[in-house]
Amino acid sequence: MIATMNSADFSTEKPRPSHFQPRLDERNIHDAWSSWNGYKLAEYYYEAEYEYFCIRNTCGTYDICPMQKYFISGPDAEKMLNRMVTRDVTKMRNNRVSYVLWCTDEGRLIDDGTIFRLADDSFMLTCGSPSTAWLKKSTLGFDNVTINDRSDELAALALQGPTSCAVLKRMGLKGIEQAKPFTIHHFDFLGDSLMVSRTGFTGDLGYELWIKAELALELWDAVYEAGADYGIHPFGEQATNMARLEAGFIMPGYEFNEALKTVHFEHDQTPFELNLDWMVDFKKPHFNGRAALLEESRRGPRYTLTRLDIEGNKPAEGSFIYDSQDCSRDIGYVTSGMWSPVVKANIALAMIETPHLNGELWAEINYEKELRHYSKVARCSVKDEPFWAPEHARATPARDY
Numbered sequence: 253m254i255a256t257m258n259s260a261d262f263s264t265e266k267p268r269p270s271h272f273q274p275r276l277d278e279r280n281i282h283d284a285w286s287s288w289n290g291y292k293l294a295e296y297y298y299e300a301e302y303e304y305f306c307i308r309n310t311c312g313t314y315d316i317c318p319m320q321k322y323f324i325s326g327p328d329a330e331k332m333l334n335r336m337v338t339r340d341v342t343k344m345r346n347n348r349v350s351y352v353l354w355c356t357d358e359g360r361l362i363d364d365g366t367i368f369r370l371a372d373d374s375f376m377l378t379c380g381s382p383s384t385a386w387l388k389k390s391t392l393g394f395d396n397v398t399i400n401d402r403s404d405e406l407a408a409l410a411l412q413g414p415t416s417c418a419v420l421k422r423m424g425l426k427g428i429e430q431a432k433p434f435t436i437h438h439f440d441f442l443g444d445s446l447m448v449s450r451t452g453f454t455g456d457l458g459y460e461l462w463i464k465a466e467l468a469l470e471l472w473d474a475v476y477e478a479g480a481d482y483g484i485h486p487f488g489e490q491a492t493n494m495a496r497l498e499a500g501f502i503m504p505g506y507e508f509n510e511a512l513k514t515v516h517f518e519h520d521q522t523p524f525e526l527n528l529d530w531m532v533d534f535k536k537p538h539f540n541g542r543a544a545l546l547e548e549s550r551r552g553p554r555y556t557l558t559r560l561d562i563e564g565n566k567p568a569e570g571s572f573i574y575d576s577q578d579c580s581r582d583i584g585y586v587t588s589g590m591w592s593p594v595v596k597a598n599i600a601l602a603m604i605e606t607p608h609l610n611g612e613l614w615a616e617i618n619y620e621k622e623l624r625h626y627s628k629v630a631r632c633s634v635k636d637e638p639f640w641a642p643e644h645a646r647a648t649p650a651r652d653y
Contacts, residue, residue: 339351525556567591574615
């Protein structure tokens with residue numbers, strides 16, 4: 253057995269380089285790598301907190317080459333997607349982007365992602381995990397639809413932060429300041445097409461740039477040359493997680509488990525439990541999970557994902573939530589938590605038993621200080637509005653700097 257293990261070839265398990273890898277390697281001074289969909293992914297490049305402040309004060313880039321990119325086309329493409337996801341795809345106009353969810357027949361969330369409507373019968377679906385098998389199942393009954401996985405063919409770079417538009421203008425993307433949120437625009441780049449969407453995962457002003465893989469390094473160099481005077485810096489997964497939490501965005505592995513990867517039933521979540529009921533359109537024709545979700549909408553979800561403002565400054569990530577200060581009965585748990593520098597508050601997302609949302613909420617927080625372990629009980633307040641939703645993130649035309 254030992255000899256067999258020693259002779260085994262695990263080279264195929266090694267994460268693949270990103271299309272931007274030579275530039276990423278130059279800047280990742282700590283070699284702080286993890287992986288995403290088989291690609292190398294930076295946890296951070298210099299320091300997560302520094303990269304976070306670049307997102308909030310200047311701008312930064314995040315490598316989204318590992319994201320799945322499926323092109324769905326044909327006369328039945330719209331009908332097929334409309335049956336698969338919970339939102340009404342028929343309401344999308346061309347050159348628009350929509351955030352979507354798709355569920356099992358039991359109404360459990362498989363994944364979330366974005367649909368890009370490129371033309372009447374042409375779409376791009378992006379998501380965090382491979383979905384080829386589910387997409388193929390979703391084509392049953394539709395004869396005129398084609399699915400093309402181009403995940404490895406396209407390079408993608410998120411440019412996020414208040415000065416991101418100024419950088420793109422300096423790159424020569426004429427009129428980019430007029431791009432509205434969730435719109436798609438095309439520009440010439442070295443004789444090829446550069447697709448730019450005003451989208452992102454940070455809650456700030458931002459764009460995502462899509463181009464064929466062969467031009468990845470040229471795109472990176474053009475962005476960084478234009479951003480030299482604007483404090484541009486790459487940011488990794490840790491800074492992304494901080495920014496998306498302030499924006500109240502959900503993350504797989506934190507707020508939800510993907511239903512097709514979950515062993516125990518109901519250890520996954522539904523759109524209603526994730527407080528995404530606005531993403532479920534019962535007025536449209538049948539879609540996957542409709543019957544189960546309709547029943548849940550009538551009886552109400554068991555849990556509800558809730559934004560919390562927690563007293564003190566000790567992050568509550570991993571804490572239990574209780575209905576009284578004596579912590580005798582737990583009614584939920586924190587999925588993500590942090591001290592927010594920009595909000596100046598101790599914020600968290602938590603799954604809480606729905607009947608207890610209007611009662612007292614307390615978090616038992618365990619923390620370490622100079623190798624000693626402490627515990628404190630902190631009062632929690634429910635926040636109805638997003639923690640961080642700056643006006644400049646939505647303003648059109650985008651502000652110049």
